[in-house]
Amino acid sequence: MADGRGTGGWLVRASALIPAGALFAGSSPTPSEGxxxxxxxxxxxxxxxxxxxxxxxxxxxxxxxxxxxxxxxxxxxxxxxxxxxxxxxxxxxxxxxxxxxxxxxxxxxxxxxxxxxxxxxxxxxxxxxxxxxxxxxxxxxSVSSTDSATSSQDQLALENKQLAIYDVILSISQAHHSHCAITEDKIKNIVRQPATLMSKIHIPPGQIQFSNEELEVQRLLMWQQLATLVTPAINSVVEFSKRVPNFSDLSQDDQLVLIKLGFFEIWLTRMARMIDREENVMVFEDGSCISREELAVVYSPDFVTSMFEVCNGFNMLNLNDTEIGLFTAIVLATADRQGLSDTSAVERIQDSLVEALTLQVSRNHSTEENLFAAVLMKLPELRTLGSQHNDLLRWYRLQWHRGNLPPLFAEIYDIPKNQAAETPSQS
Incomplete structure (x- = not known):
């Protein structure tokens, strides 16, 4: 497995601060009148x-x-x-x-x-x-004038803790709305259009089917096209990550490890809303509709089936944008990623995010007692898919000299860049 360090740490170095994004979306029942x-x-x-x-x-x-x-x-x-x-x-x-x-x-x-x-x-x-x-x-x-000094201090401490938690919620909510192209409001403006990953390759006259070599070329071309569709999300995830509270305090190497090894899981979580099970397509942020069958050629039928099932299960949780943002931040701050140097710091970041998501879910879904546990159960499912995805990349990494990938995509997955090649060899 790639250790996420790579060369060219411009993934996290480059970027100016971007103004906060959308308003905090979510809180729920508290007291009324009587x-x-x-x-x-x-x-x-x-x-x-x-x-x-x-x-x-x-x-x-x-x-x-x-x-x-x-x-x-x-x-x-x-x-x-x-x-x-x-x-x-x-x-x-x-x-x-x-x-x-x-x-x-x-x-x-x-x-x-x-x-x-x-x-x-x-x-x-x-x-x-x-x-x-x-x-x-x-x-x-709360209104009694006879509260003891100790009780007042406890109340102040509790209030400060609540303020800190809401600061995390607001920061993540605004970061997600600013740096995710697949929010509830933005999806409404996406215009779907039929698209394909397939590329035409030359077939000698009289040949009825592809040779093994030609099939490999076709698969590489499809993967390159998929990489082009995924690449815009990479920059979005990087910008989002840098706005997760305390993430920028980590060493640059640790930031790179977390972004690289967590990217696929974060991307898939965001893309869950874009899975259309009726039409069996995945809709990308530019509106391109790619069929499940073509994705299965790039990856494998079993892997794509798992992808669709996990996404469908995640959609059934009915989380709002703020909750999805908090969940993806938790995915990002996974302390047992291979290659991390300061796991304790990453654990502290994740603990604060889990606390924020707990509060957010409890206030927004007060009648769904088991929802938070169901949300956390998605973490190991995504982790399994991420591991399987990395295994599938091994073959593509061996073919690096035959293709030309977008630089960000090549870096996020630690794939050597073949600057000499423009397309995979068709000979």
Missing amino acids: TDQDKVQQAADSNSPKQPFVPCKVCGDRASGYHYGVTSCEGCKGFFRRSIQKQIDYRCLRDGKCMVIRLNRNRCQYCRFKKCLAVGMSRDSVRYGRVPKRSKSLEDH
Whole structure:
């Protein structure tokens, strides 16, 4: 197996930072209204100095009631509603670490939105209305003026942890939307067109079928055409990887190992939505529809059958774009890839991503108790396909001198570049 180091580390060296992508897509039920909430509402609306001051959990201003599951002011209530309904994209110029208080709450919308999510505001409650309320004891604990110093510290630590998790979720969501051509919105604009990997080769007059040599040439030509279709995704995966929190802190060699050895698994996860089982085709980001039969020639019938089955199973999980982004980031941060030097650092990255996906799934799919376990079960399935894919590449690696592959594709799979050849030999 290739160790992922290769030459030409420009895979990870090149690129300027790209502005954050799409808005965080996903959170779900938290508290709504009730008797205790009405009391807080009355206290917040009252002008009487005898009424207790109930702070907004987002900015600390006077709360006007329970909005989208959280004690909050009118300003934060309206801000959160607009952010969700208009699907606004935000950016932070200070690494997502701005303090959000009443006096500066309008200064950084990214951090204000992150704080809304972290304290429990529910995206689904904006879209669908009221949601189940939190237990009275938990709300009483959060607004009680008699909390002990220890409890306050615990609450602060919990809030900081939640903020850190939501920072990961937002970062991955924006990176995925910016650097994946196969998101829910982008798929709508893909225009399908029939395509083929087959290339015409010369057949001597009177010859009825291909010789073994001609079949090998045809297979190599088809693989080259497939490589051309896959290559745009390589740059997307590289750019996405560099925006995974703490990934860039790894050594360049370790970054290359993770990107190279994880690319096929990440690519296939993204492409799962593009498998059309009815027409038996895979649709690429440029709209090219390649038949299952042609893919089976490039790889093998059994391998392509496994590909389609794994993709179909993944689609049945009904994950949204943010969840797919988090899952592919987990695939990227696999600590037992051959050739890694700092496995502990990679494990820490993956642990934070798993925690983020756990929260994201639990909030978005609160009624599907076993969904997170089902998602994680896809990891070994992909790993098996990745190993089989690497085995299939061995034959192509031996034929490197007969073809000319796109440079990125050749580097991602550690295939020597044959700069002298333009096409595989047809003699």
